[in-house]
Amino acid sequence: MNAPAIELRGVRKSFGATEVIRGVDLAVAAGERHAVIGPNGAGKSTLFNLVSGLLAPSSGSILLKGDDVTGLPPQLINRRGLSRSFQVTNIFHRMSVWENVRCGLLWAGGQRYSFWRSVDNLSEINARTERVLADFNLLERRDVAAGVLTYAEQRALEIAITIAGGADVILLDEPTAGMSRHETDRAVELIRRISEGRTLIIVEHDMSVVFGLADRISVLVYGEIVASGTPQEIRNSARVKEAYLGQEAH
Amino acid sequence: MTDRVVNAVVGSASRGVPMSALARYGVWVVAAAVLAVLPFVFGSGLALTVMSLMGIAVIFSLSYNILLGQTGLLSFGHAVYYGFGGYLAVHAMKAIVANGLPVPLPVIPLVGGLAGLFFAALFGWVSTKRSGTAFAMISLGLAELIGSSALILRGFFGGEEGITADRTKLLRILDWSFGPQVQVYYLIAVWCLLCAILMYAVTRTPLGRMCNAVRDNPERVQFVGYDPRMVRFLAFCLSGLFAGVAGALAAINFEIANSALFGAVQSGTVLLATFMGGAGFFFGPVLGAVLVVYLQLMLSDLTGIWQLYFGLLFIAMVMFAPSGLAGLIMMHRPLWRARALHRMVPAYFVALVPLLVMLAGAALMIEMFHHLMVKAVEGPAMKFMYIPLHANAVGPWLVGLLMAGGGFLLFHRSFRVVAAAWNRTGVADAAGGRP
Structure with a gap:
């Protein structure tokens, strides 16, 4: 059997005396769309920061496609095929939309730190940039500085940069936060399309997005996964209801 | 409006479509022609000296802008690499003359460039581990350290009086002795054009693009596979290389290298020139360098307190035109395009x-x-x-x-x-x- 796309084994993370992630075990199979839900402050973003290398876990290990990536810096994890988006839009503000997306696929396109090739002549990379922009309906805005896009456009660009490099494991941190109903519907459609044939892990507060998109759902409460299962199982789980209603577990 | 202006600003440069040969090389051909013709228009000794200094300042400011404008690194010690370029150039000239080596003067700036590159790689390996304030402070400390060393280590730096070399004693090509200022002007002009083209070309490479990305958002850069520190380091090395070329040309021009090359004034002036010209645009530092050299030489003739006016001008620019001269010019581009200027x-x-x-x-x-x-x-x-x-x-x-x-x-x-x-x-x- 293939190794899971992402596997967390006993992952813990403390900030000073506060333990934010308290022993998480999680396996996401290749090709699965997995949602992580939970109340505010449960540690969802911290979990993403651990998996993507922004933070190193205090203990435990993280495996990407069977390889141990615990404690590697973000760029090395990214080069192994994991890419993430951010909850707070995290783009290159002064660069054009076109440049933003192209930055997302230069390394994946094998360009490394080259300073002897003109980017204008990288026809394969430029063609792919154009395709990604077209996918995200951003072609008309290609020469606009990213900082002056509308909020929804910036969110779309955020995801476009994330998937541009062709990573096969995608982490999306609240991709529809702050969007209108209509924009959310379009974003879900987009996410469904771009996660085709890849592994997707998504943190999301909007339950219609979660239940509409995910194959499996994990519920994170106070740094622990209290339930993991299909949307149907999670919907019916007593523990999840307790967690969300804030009642005592026993 | 911001939208439109920014659009116009990032516009053409960011298009993936290759430009026509004329659009791509036209500006350089014009620049070469202007540089070639200038001595015939302004032929006086003073004018040649001023233009030579401008050429050196243009290279130096453009090299500084690889850090400030393109990678978002504020350095207070860029003169270190300029200075090493100058010193190594003088040492090289002396060694060549002493040993009668068949090396002509025009290749000496390459020695300066390699010296700048070497020391930028050496010091940059440490300083580019950080960005922002920490980087700025390290650059300041290094500049002070090197500046003082230049006075203490007399063997290499020549102490207060510095070291001198005779630029006319090297191997001659086409019977150019480089004694007359006009010949030095042409040497500087050729190197200036070459360096400007190379530095512009670098901005259009994957590394050049990632420099901008590191400037805008170093965190995100990591998540597209790049190590922001390595990007900063490589930018720093390239910047040192071109600063070294500028320093070598200064040494050739004055036939001396002394501790002033490393000075805080030198580091400060290149910052002012780059900022006043407009760090956000490739050609900004060119304007800034020309302006600052002109003001330094002309204003000081008019008044004894020219630094005051210079300082006031800088403050006014920072407050009212933070994107510099280039920003003011680019603001008018939409008007120009609409033929409404x-x-x-x-x-x-x-x-x-x-x-x-x-x-x-x-x-x-x-x-x-x-x-x-x-x-x-x-x-x-x-x-x-x-x-x-x-x-x-x-x-x-x-x-x-x-x-x-x-x-x-x-x-x-x-x-x-x-x-x-x-x-x-x-x-x-x-x-x-x-x-």
Whole structure:
């Protein structure tokens, strides 16, 4: 059997005396769309920061496609095929939309730190940039500085940069936060399309997005996964209801 | 409006479509032609010296902008690499002359460049681990360290008096001795053009693009596979390389390398030039370097307190035109494209007249004050713009006050005229006006 796309084994993370992630075990199979839900402050973003290398876990290990990536810096994890988006839009503000997306696929396109090739002549990379922009309906805005896009456009660009490099494991941190109903519907459609044939892990507060998109759902409460299962199982789980209603577990 | 302006600014450079050969190389061909013709237009010894210094400053400022404008690194010690370029160039010239090696002068800047590259790699390996304030402080500390070492380690740096070399004693090609300033000018012009082309080319490479990305958002860079530290380090090395070339040309021009090359003044001037020219645009530092060299040489002829005016100009730029001269120019590009630029001329003229009156009034009072404070022994008689006057008389002070105050009021009111004219062009809306 293939190794899971992402596997967390006993992952813990403390900030000073506060333990934010308290022993998480999680396996996401290749090709699965997995949602992580939970109340505010449960540690969802911290979990993403651990998996993507922004933070190193205090203990435990993280495996990407069977390889141990615990404690590697973000760029090395990214080069192994994991890419993430951010909850707070995290783009290159002064660069054009076109440049933003192209930055997302230069390394994946094998360009490394080259300073002897003109980017204008990288026809394969430029063609792919154009395709990604077209996918995200951003072609008309290609020469606009990213900082002056509308909020929804910036969110779309955020995801476009994330998937541009062709990573096969995608982490999306609240991709529809702050969007209108209509924009959310379009974003879900987009996410469904771009996660085709890849592994997707998504943190999301909007339950219609979660239940509409995910194959499996994990519920994170106070740094622990209290339930993991299909949307149907999670919907019916007593523990999840307790967690969300804030009642005592026993 | 911001939208449109920014759009226009990032516009053409970011298109993936390859430009036509004319659009791509035309500007360099024009630049080469201008550089070649300049000595025939401005042939005096002074003009040649000024233009030579401008060429050196252009390379130095462009190299500095690889850090400031393109990678977002504020350095207070860029003169270190300029200085090493200069010293190694002089040492190389001396060694070549002493050993009778068949090396012509025009390749000496390459030695300076390699020296700049070497020391940038050495020091940059440490300093580029950080960005922001920490990087700026490290650069300042390193500059102080090297600056003091230059006075202490006499063997290599030659102490106070520095080290000298004769540029005319190297192998001659086409019988050019590089004795006359015009030959040195052409040497500098060729290197200046070459360096500018190379530095521009680097901005259009994957590394150049990632430099901008690191400037905008180093965190995100990591998540597209790049190590921001490595990007900063490579940018730093390239910057040091070109600074070294500039330093070597300065050493050739003056036939001396001394500790002043490493000085804080040198590091500060390149920052001012780059900023005033406009760090956000590739050609900004070119304008800044030309302006600063011109002001340094011309203003110092006109007044003893030229640094004051220079400082005031810098403050005014920071406050009212933070994107520099290049920013002011690029702001007008949409008008140019819409062929509406000429419609701004009357409004700008309306604003310019009171501005000049205001500046003249202020300068008059500053000069009279300076005269009374510093040159009291010479008595109150002085000249301002060739007009004889007495610095302690009431009349000139009233005139100065009236010109400065009245000029300011009228200048302030002219903003409306400018804004209205800008609106009438229909290219961009109200927020335009004056910067």
